[in-house]
Structure formats: structure tokens, C-alpha cells
Amino acid sequence: MNEKILIVDDEKSILNVLTYALKKEGYIVERAYDGQEALNKVESFNPQIIILDLMLPVINGYDVCKKLEHKNIGIIMLTAKNDIVDKILGLELGADDYLTKPFDIREVLARIKSLSRRVKKNSNEKQDKNIIKIGDLYVNKTQRTVSIKEVKIDFTAMEFDLIYLLLSNLEVAYSREQLLDKVWGINYIGGTRTVDTHVQRIRKKLGEDYQNLIQTVHGVGYKGVEQISEDRNQV
Numbered sequence: 001m002n003e004k005i006l007i008v009d010d011e012k013s014i015l016n017v018l019t020y021a022l023k024k025e026g027y028i029v030e031r032a033y034d035g036q037e038a039l040n041k042v043e044s045f046n047p048q049i050i051i052l053d054l055m056l057p058v059i060n061g062y063d064v065c066k067k068l069e070h071k072n073i074g075i076i077m078l079t080a081k082n083d084i085v086d087k088i089l090g091l092e093l094g095a096d097d098y099l100t101k102p103f104d105i106r107e108v109l110a111r112i113k114s115l116s117r118r119v120k121k122n123s124n125e126k127q128d129k130n131i132i133k134i135g136d137l138y139v140n141k142t143q144r145t146v147s148i149k150e151v152k153i154d155f156t157a158m159e160f161d162l163i164y165l166l167l168s169n170l171e172v173a174y175s176r177e178q179l180l181d182k183v184w185g186i187n188y189i190g191g192t193r194t195v196d197t198h199v200q201r202i203r204k205k206l207g208e209d210y211q212n213l214i215q216t217v218h219g220v221g222y223k224g225v226e227q228i229s230e231d232r233n234q235v
Contacts, residue, residue: 003027004027004047006032007019009053011053033057034058035064039068048073048116049073049074050075050076052064053079054078054090055079061090074115077097079101135209137210163214165183166224173223176222199214199222212225
């Protein structure tokens, strides 16, 4: 499990009860007593889920939600009020779920497990659709950029499409004909040697540490791999 959960409440008794119950379930738990401390610990602790009281000193829970709206963090808000308006406002500001005090700890655990599944799913979808990360290599589909150790590498449009296809479908062996079809288009009249030339250029740009992420499948074509190889003699 090992998910990180940040509990934010100015009532020590609630912090103690939740901390004990969550640690017993195997979660890694951190606590904060006010909204500013919560924001600080989001940066240092990097939680997957926050259990957040709305009525907090320094910065209230509503403003904490607003400041975290662009982060992939699940938020369960705690409120002592039964007013539906407060709950709706919290949800509109970015909270994912709510619990009204007093609460049953079994319900808290059930809500956390449900939210944890959603957060993981969203994180995986975002990673799959937008960014490929292997070591210090980042391939960003949205921005169509490739960088190693935050240094941008210039790729042509076809080179980018080729490396993204291979690294987003790891261990899938593509024939040169398939790559021509998927990257250049079915009407492309060039020969399969075009694929070899582009792979060579990509490897050269990736450098010694990352060139073997594109591996030759002899008698077939090429595939992308995630493991950075020690062997640097690919052809």
C-alpha cells in the first residue's frame, strides 16, 4: 500500500484518531494543524490523499482546495456542518469527497480506498497520455518535446512520432513496414531504409546513455524498451 495521507485539522483528538487508524491500515501519515502548514507539507511530504477540515486557522480549507486544484491529489473534506451549501462549495473548489463530523472510522477507510483507486487511475492515464519518463529522459506528447536532464533535444516531426510510438508501446516489436504505415502514413512511397535512417538519428541524439532504448529486433524491425542497457553496441 504505502500511500501517503496528509491529515489537516486543528482538533488534536481527531488527528490522533485518524492517525492511529490509518497507520494501522498501512498508510504513511503526516499531520498539519492549519491551512498554511498543510500547503507546506504538500510540497515536502507529497501526499496522494489529503483529509482536510474546512474550518482551519490561518488559511481555511476552501482556500487550500483552490491552491491545490492543479495537483493530482485526492481531497476528502471534513466539516462539522450539515449545510449542503458548504459541501457543494468544497466540491466545486476541488475536493473529491466529503465526510461530516462525527464520522465512523470505517466509512473514512472506505472513502480513502475508493478515492485512492481514482487518484491512481487518473495518474496512470495522465502519464500514459502525456509524458513518458525513463530515467532522466522525458518525452512530452502534448508539447512534442524530448529532454534529458532538463536539456531539450531537437527532433524532427517524424523523429518525434517514431520515438513516441516506440516508447509508449514498450516491448512491442514493429516491422519497418508497420512503422512506415503508422508514422509516415500508408501512402508514403519511400522505402524501409527511411526507418533505419531515422532510428540512427534518434539514437545519436539520445546519446550513449539512452540510445539503446530503441532496440533492433533482428529479422523484424524495432522496439522500445524501458531498461537502460549497459550494452552500447546496438546497430
